[in-house]
Amino acid sequence: MTLKQPARMSLAEQVAHQMDSMIRTGKWPVGTRIPPEPELVNQLGVSRNTVREAVRALVHTGMLETRQGDGTYVSSSSDLGAALQRRCKRSNIVETLEVRSALEQEAARLAALRRTEEDVEEMLRWLRASDAAETIEQYIDADMKLHQSIIRAADNSILTELYEHMTEAIHRSIGETVERMIFSPASERFVAHKKIHKEMVEAIIDREPEAATQAVRAHIEASQQAMLRQEQGGSA
The missing domain is CATH 1.20.120.530 (GntR ligand-binding domain-like)
Known part of the structure; x- marks a missing residue:
């Protein structure tokens, strides 16, 4: 996986965009655990802090879910889907x-x-x-x-x-x-x-x-x- 660099985006936004694409295209299916942080750092050629910021952004949208001691999992294939899932739970x-x-x-x-x-x-x-x-x-x-x-x-x-x-x-x-x-x-x-x-x-x-x-x-x-x-x- 090579980091693509859309214009006018911070490095963390670029990483989040790339992860978003991996999820939407099904390369990271819903329910699966994404690669661990060190692996993402090596694949994308960015710092740990950049990866963490990108992950936090996708956790905030609901597309990713962090599980204490178990890693980070794909919880939805889109931010719209994540919002709908939250609404359905209520x-x-x-x-x-x-x-x-x-x-x-x-x-x-x-x-x-x-x-x-x-x-x-x-x-x-x-x-x-x-x-x-x-x-x-x-x-x-x-x-x-x-x-x-x-x-x-x-x-x-x-x-x-x-x-x-x-x-x-x-x-x-x-x-x-x-x-x-x-x-x-x-x-x-x-x-x-x-x-x-x-x-x-x-x-x-x-x-x-x-x-x-x-x-x-x-x-x-x-x-x-x-x-x-x-x-x-x-x-x-």
Whole structure:
């Protein structure tokens, strides 16, 4: 990695700009630890103080996160994403479900119009994985990946990026909804939850945007009802 030098920027700003580029292009993926300080100093040919200042700047934006005794990790692929992640952490499950409803209905509609055979294979892969799940954790993971595959099939880069930045909040909403359905007095609600997923994927495969949108709406409404029943003490 060689330091590029945009004009009219301090050395620390140049280093921060270079690190920002490494993150945005995926060379430093979200969740990974960046090279240690001595390695960055050698790679970029700058002082420790310059590297530290650049890291602090990206920590401030939320793109990097320092972990005491463990190093510095990439926490977001953009400063906008970091801001959205911070906002999502302050949201409740009801708000998250409402935003999911808006994003996922449009994603399903677009996916039904634009999906490729590769998209279909990926959706079916995670649909089968959810059916085969033996634990709640396995089911939640497959469920999350199924929704992400539908988002990608919509072939809209802004929609995909927005959804990715909401991953933590969405994962939390899926987890809480599934757990409440599984432990609900009426276990058929969980069976219905899985059935809606199948209908959603089938509508996308059959290129039926209206049916796909309706399936997503039914899915989110079922999740909202599960949350409401829990608040009311599990009554039907």
